[in-house]
Amino acid sequence: MSEDTIAGTLDALAGLLPEHLLNPKAAIVCGSGLSTLASSLRDVVEVPYSALQGFGKSTVPGHKSVLAFGLLGPGAGVPVVAMLGRFHAYEGHPLSTVVYPIRVFAKLGVQNIIITNAAGALNPNLPVGTIVAIHDHLAIPNMAGALNPLFGPLRSPDHVRFLPLSDAYSPRLRRLLFRAAHAEQLPEAALAEGTYAWVSGPTYETPAEGRFLRAAGADVVGMSTVPEVLAAREEGMDVLVLSLVTNAVVIPETYRSIKAEVEAELAGRPVVQPPPAVVSHEEVLAVGKQKAEVMKSLVARVLSMLD
Numbered sequence: 001m002s003e004d005t006i007a008g009t010l011d012a013l014a015g016l017l018p019e020h021l022l023n024p025k026a027a028i029v030c031g032s033g034l035s036t037l038a039s040s041l042r043d044v045v046e047v048p049y050s051a052l053q054g055f056g057k058s059t060v061p062g063h064k065s066v067l068a069f070g071l072l073g074p075g076a077g078v079p080v081v082a083m084l085g086r087f088h089a090y091e092g093h094p095l096s097t098v099v100y101p102i103r104v105f106a107k108l109g110v111q112n113i114i115i116t117n118a119a120g121a122l123n124p125n126l127p128v129g130t131i132v133a134i135h136d137h138l139a140i141p142n143m144a145g146a147l148n149p150l151f152g153p154l155r156s157p158d159h160v161r162f163l164p165l166s167d168a169y170s171p172r173l174r175r176l177l178f179r180a181a182h183a184e185q186l187p188e189a190a191l192a193e194g195t196y197a198w199v200s201g202p203t204y205e206t207p208a209e210g211r212f213l214r215a216a217g218a219d220v221v222g223m224s225t226v227p228e229v230l231a232a233r234e235e236g237m238d239v240l241v242l243s244l245v246t247n248a249v250v251i252p253e254t255y256r257s258i259k260a261e262v263e264a265e266l267a268g269r270p271v272v273q274p275p276p277a278v279v280s281h282e283e284v285l286a287v288g289k290q291k292a293e294v295m296k297s298l299v300a301r302v303l304s305m306l307d
């Protein structure tokens with residue numbers, strides 16, 4: 001996306017927003033079913049993506065296409081911008097569009113970004129409903145091909161060509177998060193730490209893919225977030241990622257054997273069939289809805305703790 005496009009977006013925002021909302025201190029990206037994370041903002045000005053050049057349109061249920069600018073917390077409040085609806089590569093958006101809002105946030109002066117998502121659990125110790133503070137990632141599309149949003153000419157002499165990622169997930173923000181969870185009296189098991197595997201989607205994982213990702217060290221899997229993290233880090237922001245476990249990815253130790261079942265049928269022996277386990281986006285959205293309040297208080301508490 002060209003500098004002219006970004007300048008056009010910034011001009012449009014300057015015309016739509018009051019002065020006190022124009023330089024947000026922090027940004028929130030709301031994952032599938034998590035748009036209500038922004039509902040504790042005050043003085044809200046909503047800007048539809050359609051009013052901003054460079055922005056795409058979210059086409060996935062559970063994602064609106066709106067930027068919400070507002071104030072969070074007591075007193076004068078902290079100016080915050082929330083992205084209600086993100087872009088995924090599988091929708092057909094180029095990665096430059098997927099990360100475009102992050103580029104805009106950087107120009108607005110955002111220093112801290114909280115990125116949320118819905119994800120499937122690979123780690124059997126993470127039940128549905130657990131919030132996972134991401135501390136590392138496996139970017140499968142980056143490792144397998146050309147799906148890296150940082151491909152292309154260096155954006156400016158101030159950007160880094162070879163971006164280190166060993167510290168991509170801010171220890172400072174994660175520390176604030178666990179302190180916030182304590183202040184919110186969250187049960188200890190409600191908030192875990194883990195590694196996110198980014199896959200391109202839109203297919204959910206086969207059992208063998210789930211087993212592969214787990215063996216490679218991932219705790220949860222999803223189809224978003226990592227491109228945003230890469231762009232945010234390239235722009236020098238501090239990043240906190242929260243995954244909400246919405247379903248378990250089935251990783252069977254052994255497969256159901258159709259051969260054994262047919263042999264049992266033919267020999268007149270009883271056949272025990274495992275129940276089918278099929279994930280759906282409706283299930284993902286339902287868990288998001290159930291857990292949105294907890295996520296919201298946690299995110300608001302972290303933002304109130306920023307200095």
Ligand SMILES: O=P(O)(O)O[C@H]1O[C@H](CO)[C@@H](O)[C@H]1O
Pocket residue numbers: 030031032060086088116117118119201222223224225280281284
């Ligand atoms: O990562 P978010 O946008 O929360 O959405 C997750 O939910 C969708 C699948 O149900 C995929 O888009 C996956 O990435």
